[in-house]
Amino acid sequence: MANSHKRPPTVTMADVAARAGVSRALVSIVFRGVPGASPATRQRVMQAAEELAYQPDQRARLLGSNRSRTIGVVFGLHHEFHAELVEALYRTADTTGYDLALGASAPSRDESRAVQSLLEYRCEGLILLGPRMRRTAVEALGERLPVVVVARALPRTSVDVVRTDDYTGARIAVEHLADLGHTSITHLDGRRAPGAAERRRGYQAAMRERGLQRAFIPGGLTENDGERAADQLLSTERPTAVTAFNDHCAAGLMSAVRGRGVKVPTALSVVGYDNSHIASLTSVALTTIAQDSTALAASALRLAVARAESSSDDHSPSEVIVPPRLVLRRTTAPSRPGR
DSSP: OOOSOOOOOOOOHHHHHHHHTSOHHHHHHHHHTOSSSOHHHHHHHHHHHHHHTOOOOHHHHHHHHTOOOEEEEEEETTOHHHHHHHHHHHHHHTTTTOEEEEEEEBTTBOHHHHHHHHHHTTOSEEEEESOOSOHHHHHHHHTTSOEEEESSOOTTOSSEEEEEOHHHHHHHHHHHHHHTTOOOEEEEEOTTSTTHHHHHHHHHHHHHHTTOOOOEEEOOSSHHHHHHHHHHHHHSSOOSEEEESSHHHHHHHHHHHHHTTOOTTTTOEEEEEEOOHHHHSTTTOOEEEEOOHHHHHHHHHHHHHHHHHOSOSOOOOOEEEEOOEEEOOSSOOOOOTTO
């Protein structure tokens, strides 16, 4: 029995040339956008292509031009904020004429493998979202092709950096709680995660300026880290407020303390960081410090494309610092008298 679902024949550049009554070379010139065809010829070719529903093979064209017009993005597969940045990069990429290629890192796939896959894809630049690799590895990569680091501070580096002012973000969190009357504020630290050192310094500075005693508990990136931090938080004299390294750590902490009868924010106020999706859930409603993912992505892609288009290998690295903002929800309240 004959197959009634045969694939339609592929329309080729030669078919377009025959339909338009021109040579195949002229069709190639039109689709490459280079000089050599009159406006009338271009219009005729494009009309023939539309009538035949012709789709040019962009990959073949780019292979022939020694250009990929592709920017690679290395991101953490399980990092919600990285996903927000990737989405914002896609929105911005539509206006650049460049495609994005994604290289995911995960517990079973380190960043070096993600980078290598993108290099094999012939990317013309790389955007690294919150990279955990050593600084020397980042700079060595920057000697091979344009590299933009996002969401990690790298002072005096040879690559471009786009990041949130995490130092100020942590200060805003402390100042918000102090203005509510809290004097016992503990920081759930992000340990060695990108941005953790800056947030730690911002917390310390704001507490010192208010004349308040600083206190740290090891936290981390995930809800599990926040849940583990709750054990230590509740085993000592409990503070009235907490600033967490990120929203997921804050959510884990809140879940654990509520399970032990501690009411948030009546007995414990909590501020997260990132303004990720979990913070906006009705069941979480987390007060947090927002990072502007749209501004971060736009700046990173602008730098990557500019470096890829530049004919000079000699450039001074740029650092773009995006200001954070406080987003008020339901996990912070005035300190109760007598606490």
